[in-house]
Amino acid sequence: MSDVNERVNSLISMLKRRGFVYPAFSIHGGVAGLFDYGPVGGRLLRKVQEQWREHWLSKGNIVEIDSPTITPHSVLEASGHVGAFNDHASECGSCKAIYRSDHLVEQYHPNPDSLTGLELDELIKTNEVSCPSCDKKEMLPSRPMNLMFSTRIGATRGGRQAYMRPETAQGMFLSFPMIQRHFRNRLPFGAIQVGKGYRNEISPRQGMIRQREFNMAELEYFIDPEINPNHEFIKWKDTTFDLIPDPQNNQQKTVKMNILDALQNNIVRHPTVAYFMAETYDFLIGIGADPNRIRFRQHESDEMAHYASDCWDLEMLGSYGWIECVGIAHRGCYDLGAHEKATKSNELRSWREYDEPIEVNKTVPSPVGSVVGPTFRQQAASVSDALLNLEELPNQYPFQLILDDGSSVTITQDMVEIKEISETIRGEWFLPHVVEPAFGIDRIIWHILDHGYEITKKEGEEYCILHLSEHVAPYDVVILPLFEKDGMEEFALNLQSEILQLNRINAYYDGSKSIGRRYARADEIGVPWAITIDYTTLEDGTVTIRRRDDQKQVRITTDDLITLLSDNSLHSQF
RNA sequence: GCGAGCAUGGUCUAGAGGUUAUGACUGCAGGUUCCCAACCUGCCGACCCGGAUUCAAUUUCCGGUGUUCGCACCA
Structure with missing residues (x-):
């Protein structure tokens, strides 16, 4: 087994053992592509989501909404998902290979994506399409592969066709009239939504990377296409980004570039896209992602979704290679236009x-x-x-x-x-354009776990430290009495209650087994600070603070501890 | 979806057609210990599901489910 595999197995095993993430429904046999966040992971998920919310809401012209996951057919038909998610697959009767039907007839039809199953079969038959892998001409009738979870609204017979949403974005588009009213009709503004998305993947693989139900977080930022956006890029004047521009635009290789230079050289084609790329980068660094394992890859023109005029994937490097974790797309007026067309509404302008x-x-x-x-x-x-x-x-x-x-x-x-x-x-009424950064929260969480997971040696033994950012660590501190006797236990429990009164600080108590073992347990789930109560504590009320990342210790009074914890400034003591 | 491998405590694993199913780590209780997975004693805890063969199946066979790897898929 390769080192990489060994590392992944060790990490996955730890995530299961310690209650981060594990396969859902496993006592019933499990379901591929569905996961539980456990007692530790649940808190991590929540903190990542909260950081994400804060990041965007603090811009001032962005609001949060929350819409249903059950979505009527007509919405997803208007948005193009019903068509796009209803691809047909054809199987070779001889060698069992499966292909997308529309790919097979590309040379015989200008727009095969738009054809029905019967039309595709007809084209395959009349043109005697042969199997790309075995060359025989025995393609079986095509079957639809709908990647959306289907359901019906209404408990009685009949009911209305609906789907579990494949993305949260449609909620923001449909709430556009309300959001615009909220901002008193002044562009630009944005709306975010954090929630679940559903895709009935044919074959989920790679653990948390491709799930059937997943956490997404999307931002739709509405702009007037005729007004040149005024974004401040000074903040990133010394930051270099790894960019892989569309090869038709430039060379294939990664270029290291300042975001403003990329914009001025028209590598990034729109200032708002550039702005959100940089903001997205900041967000990820803020929650502990490794800057050296982040890059942006521009979609090639033919890869780009039909609605997007410029699209960049943020990819993170981890044990599965480079994985798309965020997509930042300029969607033009596609979505609002599509819903306007479908509903004849005049509120989307x-x-x-x-x-x-x-x-x-x-x-x-x-x-x-x-x-x-x-x-x-x-x-x-x-x-x-x-x-x-x-x-x-x-x-x-x-x-x-x-x-x-x-x-x-x-x-x-x-x-x-x-x-x-x-x-x-x-003046005139117009369809606003939209720039959409769409985040795969589970993929991001996987990568910060992956980036933070360090296997080292200590006294010849394997020792694991999870270097989670303090902003997302499930527990902020652990309280450890050196021994559970002579009053140290009581002191520790009292200190714990006092710390738990602080806003947003989560502390747990651990009194079993040797102090070293308890440090190790805390390091493994990434608790940044360990507070130890010893005999000196009983004499003068001071405790030791141990920093996870370098195991350094300082001794301070509990009063100082409380102050520093609530200011989030414990680092100043080291 | 197809093909191949795998499926045993929380984690990692040994194992044989036969009566109390290995071991390590973790966890829990106690002892010891004045700060980094020490030690001693004890304890909790498992053969993925269904069918077939058999006196007897966790072990063999078939199907399902899960998982890993290839192929395909991933708007």
């Missing part, structure tokens, strides 16, 4: 006021109702409409006017009055 109002003077024909009415009777309304819609007035009367239904009528001069209209146009 924003108002853009012109710098200068435009005065428009035009000459329009105005139907004279008293003549048109009696002349055309039932047809009068459509005649009036057709007249109003005329691009140009014929300069001779009478003329033939074509109506909507195709018929034509004769218009005489007395039916039309020419009016001079002057109109002031102050």
Whole structure:
């Protein structure tokens, strides 16, 4: 077994043993792609999510929403998911290989993705498509592979077709009218949502990396495409990012670049995309990811989802290689446009006021109702409409006017009055564009665990330390009486209750077995601070603070400890 | 979905067609110990599920489920 495998096995085994993450439903045999976060992992998940929320909510123009996971068919049809998730698969009758049906007929149809199963089968048959692997011409009828979990709304017969959401994003798009009202119609603004997403993967692999139900966190940031965004990049002037630009745009290799340079060289194509790339990087570093194991990869033009004009994946390097953990996509106006089209809603647009109002003077024909009415009777309304819609007035009367239904009528001069209209146009309605950073929380958690997991030697024995960031560590401190006697136990328990009163500080007590073993247990689940109560404590009220990452100790009073803990500044003592 | 391997306490593992199923680590209780998985005593705890063969199956066979690895899939 390779070293990498040994390391992964050791880590996975620890995660199960200590209650971080483990396969769900295992006493019933388990289900591939579903996991439990346990007593320790649950807290880690929650803290990562909280850090994520804080990161974006502190920008000021971003709000959080929460929408249902059960989503009606029409929503996902409008968004394109029903089509995109209903790919068809064809199996070779001879060698059993499976291919996406639309890939097989690419050369025979301009847009095979849009075809139904029957149409695909027909194309395969008439063109005698052969199996790419065994070359025989025995493709079996295609079958749909729907990657969305299907369900029905309504307990009785019938009901309405629905799916478990494959992403949280649609909730933000559908709440756009409410979010826009909240921000009093001033772009730019954003909305976030943290929650579960569901994809019925054909074959989940690689542990937490591909799950069927997973934690996502998405941000939709709405902007006016005609206003040049004003982002501050000074913060990252000394930060170098690893970028792999689209090969059609540039060379394939990783380039190390400042984000502003990347933007100015048009490698990153939009300032808001660049801004969110940098912010995303900051977030990950903040929760303890290794900066040297993060890179951005630009989607190639043909890989890019149909709606996106620029898309970057943030990839993290871990035991499974480089894994996509965040996707930052410029989705244009695709989503809002799609829902507008499907619903005819007029609430999905924003108002853009012109710098200068435009005065428009035009000459329009105005139907004279008293003549048109009696002349055309039932047809009068459509005649009036057709007249109003005329691009140009014929300069001779009478003329033939074509109506909507195709018929034509004769218009005489007395039916039309020419009016001079002057109109002031102050602005226009438009579909905002959206930049979407979408985070795979479980993948990120896997990588901070992976990055933080260190196997070292101590006195010749294997020793494991989980270097979790203090911002996400499930426990902040552990309280250890050197021995459970002579009053040390009581002192420790009292100190623990006192610490637990502090906001957001989680402490646990461990009094069993030798002090060394208890340090080891705490190091293994990444507790940053260990507080030890010894005989000196009983004399003068001081305790020792041990720092996980280097095992250094200092002695301070419990009063100082409480102050430093609540300020989150214990580091100042080292 | 296909093919191959694997499936034993919380974790890692040994094992044979046969009566109390190994061992290590962890955990728990006690003892000892003035700060880094020490030591001593004791304890808790397992053969993935279903069917077949057999006097007897955790062990053999078949199916399912899970898992690992390849192929395919991953908007």
